[in-house]
Amino acid sequence: MKPLERIVVCGSGVAAHLTAVALARQLPPTIRIVWVNGADSRDADLFFGGVTAPSAYAFNLAAGISEPRLMVDTDSTFSWGTHFRDWGAENVSWVQCSHLALPVINGVLFHHYLWRLGIDQLEPFLTPAVAARRGVFAHPVDKGPKLLTRAEYGYQINPYSYVAPFAAAARALRVETVTAEISNVECGEGTISALHLSDGRVIAADLFVDCTGPDARLLSRLGVEAPVGRRLRAALSQVHTEKIGPPCRSVIARDFGWQSETSLKTSVARLTVYAPETESEAIAAHGDAQHTGEITLGRRASAWMGNCVAIGHAASVLEPLSHAPMLLLEREIDRLLTLVPFSRDMSVERREYNRQGAEDYTHAEIFNRALFETPLKAQTDFWLAARAEPPHEKLVQKLTQFESRGLLAAFDLEPFTPEEWVILHHGMRRRPLRYDRMADRTPEGEVRPMFDTMRREIENLVKTMPTHNDYMIGLVRYLRQNQK
Amino acid sequence: MQIERICIVGGGTAGWMTAAALSHKLKGLPVAIQLVESDEIGTVGVGEATLPHIRNFNNALNISEPALMKATEATIKLGIEFCDWGRIGDRYIHPFGDFGPNVNGVPFYQFWLRLRELGDSSRLDEYALGIVLAEMGRFTMPGTDPARVESTFRYAYQFDATRYARFLRQYSEANGVVRTEGKVVDVKLDSESGFVESVKLDRGDILTADLFVDCSGFRGLLIEQQLKTGYEDWSQWLPCNRAVAVPCESRGPLLPLTRATARKSGWQWRIPLQHRVGNGLVYCSDFISEDEATEFILGNLEGPALAAPNKLRFTTGRRRLFWNKNVVAIGLSAGFLEPLESTSIHLIHEGVTELVQLFPDKRFAQSDADEYNRRMGVNFERVRDFLLLHYVATQRDDSPMWQHFRNLKLTDSLQEKIDAWTTRGHIIKYEFGVFLPPSWIAVLIGQNLLPRGYDRRVDAAPKDVLIRNAAAIKQGVRAAALKAPDHAAYLRQIGAASDTAPMVARA
Numbered sequence: 003m004k005p006l007e008r009i010v011v012c013g014s015g016v017a018a019h020l021t022a023v024a025l026a027r028q029l030p031p032t033i034r035i036v037w038v039n040g041a042d043s044r045d046a047d048l049f050f051g052g053v054t055a056p057s058a059y060a061f062n063l064a065a066g067i068s069e070p071r072l073m074v075d076t077d078s079t080f081s082w083g084t085h086f087r088d089w090g091a092e093n094v095s096w097v098q099c100s101h102l103a104l105p106v107i108n109g110v111l112f113h114h115y116l117w118r119l120g121i122d123q124l125e126p127f128l129t130p131a132v133a134a135r136r137g138v139f140a141h142p143v144d145k146g147p148k149l150l151t152r153a154e155y156g157y158q159i160n161p162y163s164y165v166a167p168f169a170a171a172a173r174a175l176r177v178e179t180v181t182a183e184i185s186n187v188e189c190g191e192g193t194i195s196a197l198h199l200s201d202g203r204v205i206a207a208d209l210f211v212d213c214t215g216p217d218a219r220l221l222s223r224l225g226v227e228a229p230v231g232r233r234l235r236a237a238l239s240q241v242h243t244e245k246i247g248p249p250c251r252s253v254i255a256r257d258f259g260w261q262s263e264t265s266l267k268t269s270v271a272r273l274t275v276y277a278p279e280t281e282s283e284a285i286a287a288h289g290d291a292q293h294t295g296e297i298t299l300g301r302r303a304s305a306w307m308g309n310c311v312a313i314g315h316a317a318s319v320l321e322p323l324s325h326a327p328m329l330l331l332e333r334e335i336d337r338l339l340t341l342v343p344f345s346r347d348m349s350v351e352r353r354e355y356n357r358q359g360a361e362d363y364t365h366a367e368i369f370n371r372a373l374f375e376t377p378l379k380a381q382t383d384f385w386l387a388a389r390a391e392p393p394h395e396k397l398v399q400k401l402t403q404f405e406s407r408g409l410l411a412a413f414d415l416e417p418f419t420p421e422e423w424v425i426l427h428h429g430m431r432r433r434p435l436r437y438d439r440m441a442d443r444t445p446e447g448e449v450r451p452m453f454d455t456m457r458r459e460i461e462n463l464v465k466t467m468p469t470h471n472d473y474m475i476g477l478v479r480y481l482r483q484n485q486k
Numbered sequence: 487m488q489i490e491r492i493c494i495v496g497g498g499t500a501g502w503m504t505a506a507a508l509s510h511k512l513k514g515l516p517v518a519i520q521l522v523e524s525d526e527i528g529t530v531g532v533g534e535a536t537l538p539h540i541r542n543f544n545n546a547l548n549i550s551e552p553a554l555m556k557a558t559e560a561t562i563k564l565g566i567e568f569c570d571w572g573r574i575g576d577r578y579i580h581p582f583g584d585f586g587p588n589v590n591g592v593p594f595y596q597f598w599l600r601l602r603e604l605g606d607s608s609r610l611d612e613y614a615l616g617i618v619l620a621e622m623g624r625f626t627m628p629g630t631d632p633a634r635v636e637s638t639f640r641y642a643y644q645f646d647a648t649r650y651a652r653f654l655r656q657y658s659e660a661n662g663v664v665r666t667e668g669k670v671v672d673v674k675l676d677s678e679s680g681f682v683e684s685v686k687l688d689r690g691d692i693l694t695a696d697l698f699v700d701c702s703g704f705r706g707l708l709i710e711q712q713l714k715t716g717y718e719d720w721s722q723w724l725p726c727n728r729a730v731a732v733p734c735e736s737r738g739p740l741l742p743l744t745r746a747t748a749r750k751s752g753w754q755w756r757i758p759l760q761h762r763v764g765n766g767l768v769y770c771s772d773f774i775s776e777d778e779a780t781e782f783i784l785g786n787l788e789g790p791a792l793a794a795p796n797k798l799r800f801t802t803g804r805r806r807l808f809w810n811k812n813v814v815a816i817g818l819s820a821g822f823l824e825p826l827e828s829t830s831i832h833l834i835h836e837g838v839t840e841l842v843q844l845f846p847d848k849r850f851a852q853s854d855a856d857e858y859n860r861r862m863g864v865n866f867e868r869v870r871d872f873l874l875l876h877y878v879a880t881q882r883d884d885s886p887m888w889q890h891f892r893n894l895k896l897t898d899s900l901q902e903k904i905d906a907w908t909t910r911g912h913i914i915k916y917e918f919g920v921f922l923p924p925s926w927i928a929v930l931i932g933q934n935l936l937p938r939g940y941d942r943r944v945d946a947a948p949k950d951v952l953i954r955n956a957a958a959i960k961q962g963v964r965a966a967a968l969k970a971p972d973h974a975a976y977l978r979q980i981g982a983a984s985d986t987a988p989m990v991a992r993a
Contacts, residue, residue, distance in 0.1 A: 028590075030945035064591065109511070109546065336591075341912065342942040350909040353902065357914075399857070406853045409844065414917040439488065439845055443514045 006208040006343050010036045010197065012184060012220060013213030015044040016161050017314025017331055019168035021213055024065040024335045026175040029342060036205060037172065038197060040183040046215045046315050047161040048238040048293045051322025052264030052271055053081050053251050055329040055417075056100050056154035061336070066175075067167045070481045072157070075167045077266040079474055080139050080249045081158040082130035084262075084324065086429065087254045091377035096429025097131035097250060098324065100154035101421045107444060107452070113424050114408055114438040115449055124428040126457045129153045129464065131425075134250035138467035139474075147463050149456075156325060158251055158264045160240065160271050162293070180205065184214075187223040193308035193346075194220060208346055210310045211338070216297050218316035224307045229300025232387045234259075234321065235278050237291035240269040249470040253323065257380040258284045260323070267474065275321065277383035301363045306352040311338055318363050323373055326366040329417050333362055365416040368397035369426070375401060376430055401432070408434035487847045489517060493695035495670060495685060495708060497523030499647050500817025500834045501701035502654035503543070507838040508699075509661035510547050511845075520664045520693060522685065527669065534647050534757045534764045535563055535744040535828040537920065538582050538640040543835045547657065555982035557653045558645035559760040562742040562973055564620040566827065569747040571933050573881050578932025579743065580827075581616030583639030584924045586959050592943050594959070595927050599911055599940035601956055604949060610931055612960050615639045618967040620743045626970035635962045644744060644757045644764075647831070666691060670702075673712045681812045681850075682708055696848055699841070700815045704822065709805055709815040716806040717821075723874050723897065724802040725890065726752050726824050730780050731766035731796045735789030736988050742973045746826055750885035752779075753826065754786060760977070760984040762792055768824050773887045790991035800824075802870075808862045809855040814841055821866055826876060829869045832920055836865050861918070868919035871900040872926070879904070879933040904935070911937035 009029075011022045022037040029035070059069055072078050083099035104112035104127070116124060125131040130153040133139060140146070142153045157164075172179060186198035196206045197220075212220035222228065247265030254261050259276030276284035278296060285291070297319050305317035313334045320326045337358055341351040374388040375397070393401075396413060403409040404427050410420045468476070492508060494501050505521050512519070544554060554560065565581035572578075586594025598610050611617040616639030619625060629636030659665060668687030676683050684694040685708075700708040709715050721727065736758065745756040752769030767783040774782070780795050804821030808814065816837035823829055840861050844854045878896060882888040896904070906912040907930050913923040944952075970976075977983045 028943050028946060030942065032945065033942065339943060340941065341910075344910065344939045344942070350905050350912075354906050354912065354914060357902075399860075402853050403857055406851055407844075409857065411857060412918070415915065436847065439515065439847075440511055440842070443512075 004345060006033065006345055008034045008036065008207045009209045009211060009342075010038060010205055010207035011211040011213060012038045012197070013215065013314070013316075014039050015047045015213065015215060015314070016050050016165055017215075017316070018213035019165035019172070020065065020331065021211055021313050021335050021338070022177050023067070023168045023171045023175065024339060025211075026172065026177045027066045028064065028339055031176060033342070034178065035176065036178045036180060036207065038180045038182065038184065038199065038205065040181070040200075044162065044215075045293070045295050046297055046319075048236050048273060048295055049234075049297050049315065049319060049322055050161040050327045050331070051325070052158055052160070052262055052273060053084060053325045053328070054156040054159060055325040055332075056156050057329060057332055058156055061332040065168070066171055071167050073474075073478055074481050074485070075170070076159070076163050077268060078157045078159045078164060079246055079266055080470065081156045082134035082139070082153070082250045083156075085134060085248075085250050085252045086373075087252060088379075089255050089373070089376070090379055090430065092431065094429065094431055096425070097125060097128070097134045098422070098425055098429060099128055099130040099134060100156070100419070101128055101130060101425070102152045102154060104421060104424070107449065108440070110438050110441045110444075113428070114441040115444075115453065117408065117434065117437040118441045119446065119450055119453060121453065124425065126460065127453070128425065129460050130155065132460050132464045133467055134248060136464050136467075137248040137469055138464060139249040139470045140467045149460055149463055155249070158249070158266060159328075160264070160266055184219055187220055189223050192224060194223065194310050208309065209343065209348070212310055212312040212316045213314050214316055216315040216319060218302065218312050220310050221302065221305070221307060221312040221316055224310055226302050226304055226307050226312075229298055229302060229319065231298055231300030231319075232390070233278055233296060233298050235276055235281065235284070235296045236294065237274045237285065237288045238271060238293040239289065239291045240266070240271045242269050246471040246474050255379045256284075256287060257382050258287070259384040261287070265470070267478075273322070277387055279383040301360070304356050305334070305359045306355045309346065309348065311355065313338065317359065320363075320366055321370050323370050326370055326417070330362060330366050333417060334359065361414070362417055364394060364396065365413060365418065368394050368400070369418045369422070371397055372401070372426055373430070405432055405434055407436050408438065487849055489696045489845070489847060491695040492517060492519045492697045492699065493685065493693050494519065494521040494699045494701055496701035496703060496817070496819075497521060497651060497655070497665075498701060498703065498817065499651045499831060500819075502651040502658060503831075503834050504699050504701055504816050504838050504841075505658040505663045506547055506654040506661070507543070507842060509658050509663045511842050513661060518664070519658075519662070520666055520695070521658070522666045522668055522670065522687060522693060524667065524669045534759070535566070535644045535755075535825070536642040537828055537832045538642045539832055539835055539920070540642055543839075549657065552981040554653060555643065555645070555977065556984060558643075558649040559762075559984050560643040560645035560982065561740055561758055561760060562625045562976070563642040563644045563744055564616045564625065564639065564742045565744075567620070567743050567745045568876070568929075568932060569745060571748045571876060571880060571882075573934065574884070576932075576934070578928065579611060579617045579620055580925060580928040580932065581614050581620065581639060582641060583614055583616035585610050585927065586613035587638075589947070589955070590943070592941050593923070595931075596911060596941040596944050597947070597952055597956065599937065600944045601952065604953070606953070606956070608956070608960060610927075613956075613963060615963045615966055616641075618963050619970055620741070622967055622970075623739050623741055623973050624967060624970040625742050625973045625976045635959075635966050641742075642828070644759055646759055666693065670707055673708060675712060679811065680713070682712060696812065697846065698813045700813050700819045701817045703818045704800060706805065706815060706819040708813045709810060709819050713810045713813055715810045715815075717801070718803045718806055719801055720803040720870055721801060723870065723894070724824060724877075725770045725772065726768045726802065727800060728771050728776065728779065729766050729768045729798040729800070729824075730776070730783050731764070731798065732783055732787070732794070733762045733764050733792040733989075734787040735792060735991055736761075736763050737788045740974045740977075744828065748882065749782070750774075751887050754783065755825065756788075760988070761986060762989045763788065768826070770887055773885065792989050792991050804863070804866045807855070807859050808837065809858045812850055814858070816841070820862070823866065823869050823873060826873050827869070827921070829920065833865060833869070836920075837862060864918055865920065867899075868916065868921065871897060871903070872921045872929075874900055875904075875926070875929055876933070879930055879935045881934060908935060908937055910939040911941065
């Protein structure tokens with residue numbers, strides 16, 4: 003059977019940049035990577051949001067983009083997570099951060115002792131959360147203070163400029179870039195046979211990767227229907243700043259939806275997400291926008307059909323409330339790399355890709371959806387629509403188990419960690435009816451001093467950390483000097 | 487509303503493992519644990535070989551390893567040697583550990599698949615320290631530095647399960663568990679809720695409790711006979727339904743592995759302990775009679791038999807609910823899967839661990855039982871698929887039993903796994919379940935199911951670099967194995983060697 007020799011990536015946004023570079027970097031040179039990079043599919047990139055997951059470091063490195071390069075060549079900064087404010091009817095506030103496993107004391111998970119001891123807040127025991135609120139940052143290096151090594155960080159990004167080092171890498175690598183629009187997609191027998199481009203060229207391939215955004219210009223031609231979830235609009239703008247803000251995105255709930263602020267190197271990016279019905283209130287609150295867009299949330303039934311794989315918004319769209327959109331994008335590209343077929347017979351790869359994709363989407367979607375499982379902020383279109391559909395049964399199981407006994411129901415290979423779920427539940431003030439009875443075996447006189455010490459040590463540690471602004475300036479200066 | 491009294495019905499491995507774990511985990515809390523068992527009812531004592539997870543169980547109970555090994559005549563188990571499974575004359579070891587290191591996120595076996603295409607004849611086994619140690623009959627404690635080859639394997643035990651239960655009985659009784667001798671002759675259910683209120687013993691005692699753990703074996707005294715929970719029969723996939731077990735005298739060096747040899751109508755186990763060798767034949771009664779099976783096993787022992795053959799009957803499957811009302815079934819009352827991969831004790835361990843995690847109060851929230859049943863269901867089903875893999879990833883068709891498997895329609899989950907493997911060496915992963923990718927790879931490759939392709943990223947590495955790296959890994963594995971002492975010497979070194987002489991058959 004004729005081996006797979008040529009992959010064509012289509013699109014011009016974040017998904018296309020990351021995909022083209024990761025494929026070119028990690029696949030053997032016997033597979034040609036052609037990138038049809040029109041200027042037509044970036045409109046929806048604002049829906050990737052302003053933060054990555056901690057996994058971005060390893061993902062980028064595998065694609066040949068080191069963190070120093072990202073920090074020097076883009077306006078990205080560090081992120082301990084997202085600070086949710088005024089969330090839900092109770093206006094709760096918490097830092098949704100990432101953290102390695104919390105201590106297990108006498109075989110019982112950490113969070114059960116909070117309830118046992120009557121401690122209401124988890125945050126004072128999370129170094130990244132305390133550091134985020136204080137606006138300070140330092141790298142969690144292996145040989146650093148123990149409490150800091152448990153912290154995890156991602157990046158605050160502007161999706162439109164995050165791609166700069168990827169674009170440069172594509173030029174330096176063996177990617178054959180074609181700058182033209184797709185004028186027609188030629189199909190036959192459930193597969194794509196060729197792309198007709200605006201410059202008259204016709205491009206054939208064994209595998210087409212559709213990164214053209216929510217329109218999925220390739221995949222939709224194979225009859226895969228668009229999702230039918232709720233519709234969202236968003237506006238994005240950047241305001242120049244002299245100093246870098248906190249190492250943490252903020253998200254504030256509004257009656258019309260929510261607004262986030264991302265502290266980049268020379269600006270603050272404001273993203274307003276709202277229901278189309280409340281356009282005037284949202285835009286009035288937002289002000290002038292550099293990018294706007296409208297999108298439908300949800301997942302296409304199959305991301306891989308025939309010889310076409312959709313990646314990014316062409317496959318699914320998640321609300322950029324958490325780092326789910328960027329995290330899922332990375333996981334899609336990794337999944338494709340694992341399953342690049344050998345020949346045009348790709349039925350096994352397709353089935354496995356779609357199976358994993360469906361699970362990943364569900365597991366990320368329920369994390370986002372869990373943010374709405376609270377008394378509503380307002381009886382407005384945005385909040386009512388967010389709760390209109392019943393939650394997925396897996397989320398029901400997770401909520402039931404946590405609210406009943408603080409148990410973390412988990413499913414295979416979820417993108418969000420158990421710690422992220424604990425932080426979410428706690429932040430949203432979900433409290434279980436009972437805690438693990440085994441926690442009663444450790445005398446209070448023994449466990450309370452441990453908690454007091456941990457809280458004090460985190461406070462002291464965070465006091466020694468530089469502001470995000472100072473850390474970034476020092477780091478970038480150092481990296482630039484080293485480059486020379 | 488807290489549970490105050492727990493009654494475990496049945497001793498044996500399941501009963502005493504449950505008693506030991508609960509008594510340890512609940513120590514210091516006002517909970518009374520009683521266990522009722524009868525010396526007149528024999529225990530099955532299947533599953534004398536274990537999985538590495540048993541060490542976590544014992545460690546959590548602060549049990550000294552040498553003391554336990556000595557008391558149970560235990561040996562080290564580095565894996566299972568499977569003979570005649572792919573084809574007659576084949577052999578391979580399913581180790582506890584990995585095959586070589588990941589390279590840039592790609593598992594090593596993918597590189598080995600390319601090496602084969604390049605003409606390299608090395609076995610994948612040569613990159614697995616657990617296998618090389620087992621083949622040499624050596625053992626040393628695994629290292630803890632993940633960057634070093636010494637950390638790439640794990641180990642379990644082969645032990646006398648009856649002695650293990652006895653060891654845990656002493657442990658449990660020292661922790662306050664009260665053992666009551668007697669047979670359950672009557673059970674009282676609450677007329678409204680249907681919950682078990684008490685059990686009445688043949689001597690007249692009535693034992694009441696809030697929570698009952700049914701460790702009564704196949705019959706499921708509470709979970710089935712009283713609560714009529716129902717059983718999901720999996721014989722359509724795993725038709726073996728009988729076993730005959732017989733210990734024999736030891737011959738030859740003390741091997742750190744269990745052996746499972748495929749036969750025409752089932753398979754035979756060999757489990758070397760310090761004082762004897764456990765043997766048995768698992769078979770399907772459609773293809774061989776009980777007498778023929780007994781005659782076969784007695785004719786295929788390495789030394790004289792030490793006892794009369796013990797004959798067992800079972801139906802492979804699982805209880806529809808493992809936790810029903812205030813009864814949790816653990817052990818054979820929960821379900822049965824043939825001991826081809828030593829999962830019997832492991833499933834007890836899982837059952838107890840989940841019960842501790844989901845320990846109820848007197849309200850018995852349905853959500854606790856639901857989650858327990860979901861978790862244990864996943865465990866059982868995934869073991870089932872892995873066991874079935876051994877029967878279907880084969881070229882054998884030399885008997886009606888093997889022909890039966892040739893024509894079997896597999897579960898969808900297993901068929902998809904096999905397809906993904908044969909196409910491109912891709913393992914469909916899961917997170918929850920005992921057998922992770924290296925186990926699947928060991929069986930698939932060991933039984934000659936080699937994939938047609940491999941991960942395409944592998945070709946990005948230059949050929950000479952790949953060959954050089956693989957040679958270095960292989961050399962590192964061999965060097966590490968050569969540093970390890972002989973298995974029997976190791977047992978003496980740590981003080982785990984038995985004080986008693988090996989058993990000898992009466993003339």
